Amino acid sequence: MLDIAEELDRWCEQGRDFAVATVVAVDGSAPREPGAALAVDTEGTAVGSVSGGCVEGAVYDLCRDALTTGNILRERFGYSDEDAFAVGLTCGGAIDVLVTPVSAGRAPESGSQTIAAALAAVARDRRRPVALARIVRGPDDLLGGALLVRSDGNWTGSLGGDPALDRTAAAEARALLDAGRTATVGIGAEGSRCGEPVDLLVEARVPPPRMVVFGAIDFAAALVRVGKFLGHHVTVCDARPVFATARRFPEADEVVVDWPHRYLESQCFDSRTVLCVLTHDAKFDVPLLERALRLPVAYVGAMGSRRTHLERLERLREAGLGDHELARLRSPIGLDLGARTPEETAVSIAAEIVASRRGGSGLPLLGAHTPIHHDSPVAGPLGPVA
Structure with missing residues (x-):
């Protein structure tokens, strides 16, 4: 339920009782993951989602029942073979939903009070x-x-x-x-x-996980927009002050004027960070990549032609990087979508980041016999947190 914390925190502040339905288990293919939530207040206002639409009506009714009775409810929703239009997940999977009433008149140390404190902690900081x-x-x-x-x-x-x-x-x-x-x-x-x-x-x-885009070019502007859409805290870094301006990148969380490798050394990055090198200039990207490929980050990608990539690898080997470190470099950056425009290229890069995070193959789902949703061992640290 923490993904809808801001709205629920407002309800708590306004003294509005509500019931929140949370996905607590998923079996097979399902549209939402554990933690996804739908909340309903006493006036029938709803916020959030547990299934992307498949069972929202039934879960809404369960929330109303929980508000009336004060009881905690647990329900399982799955695919109905007899009637695909009946209440159930037509995607073939199943979800378990826990419905919990939260009272505005909560007693000290109650579950409602702790839930309210968690909502406030997330919403306000x-x-x-x-x-x-x-x-x-x-x-x-x-x-x-x-x-x-x-x-x-x-x-x-x-x-x-x-x-x-x-x-x-x-x-x-x-x-x-x-x-x-x-x-x-x-x-x-x-x-x-x-x-x-x-x-x-x-x-x-x-x-939010960090995305750092090195190189204040038009492709970077498009990637900033996509990175924000995916929920990243996005930084643009370039050593050229005439290009690295907030006016050129209004959607970035911050724009930094500094040599890329020097900025990299000044920061602390975690295992969810993605680094996108669009500088396309050896004097910038080689010192940067020499350091970036030694960091425990989730993704390092660099723009350039295949010829540029081969020349870059030679320079990085001369700088002391080994095969294991060079194998981490996604270059040329992005998936093969046939992209040409900055926006199409940004989608290509974002698709590779998501595939890397979730363990996807990057191949079309049409005709494939692999799961739509992957349980990748790297999905947790990089993926969005419900």
Whole structure:
């Protein structure tokens, strides 16, 4: 539910009760991932989505029921062979949805209070990582509790069971928060693996992943727009002040005038960062790539012809880079879409970034027999966090 935190935080501030339906498990092909949420207030206003449209009406009704009864509900929605137009996911998969009523008149240390605190933390400071942990399958008396876990390991709230359960849940939540992942994990009701098995949903919210575009050219302007659309914090860097201006890149989060390799050395990047080198000039991109390919970032791509790429590889080898480091370089940058314009090229680059992040092949889905949605081991750290 943290992906709709801003609106829900406003509801909490206005004293509006609501029920929130959260996807807690996915089986097979489904349009939304765990953490996706639909919320409905007492006046029937809805925000968010759990299925992209397939079962929204039925989930809306469940939220209304939860508001009336005050009960926590869990429902599974899947494909209906008998009637594809019946309530169900026509994409062939199944989702489990947990519906939780959240009361504006929440008591101290209640699940509602912890949920409200998590919503406020996300809505008011996106730079600070937080995770919300809730039991989504287990004993009835554990449904409804919540933990708000911060990156230093401290937490508030309670799951309502053995204190060891809170400690275990907080440790699991911190591990997922460090990885920037939302996921469901199995633990025991008495902590660790002890006691009755329970499923813990951890929704992690971390700052947006960074995209740094080196080279203030027209292709960069198009890539900035696509990068923002994908949810990145986008920086444009170029050593030429006449080109690197906020006026030329109004959608960038920041525009930096500096030598690319010097700017790179001044920053701290994580495993979700993508670096796009569009400088197309050896005096800029070779010193930059020499350093970038040694960093533990998610993606390093460089623009240029195949001839430029071969010459660049030779220069990088002379600078001391080995085959393992050079194999990380995506050059020529982007997927083969036949792109020509800056906008088409930006789509090509973005498609390669998404394919790298999600483990996709980059091939057409038509005629393929591979899954539409991939469970890539690299998907979590780079992917958007619900």
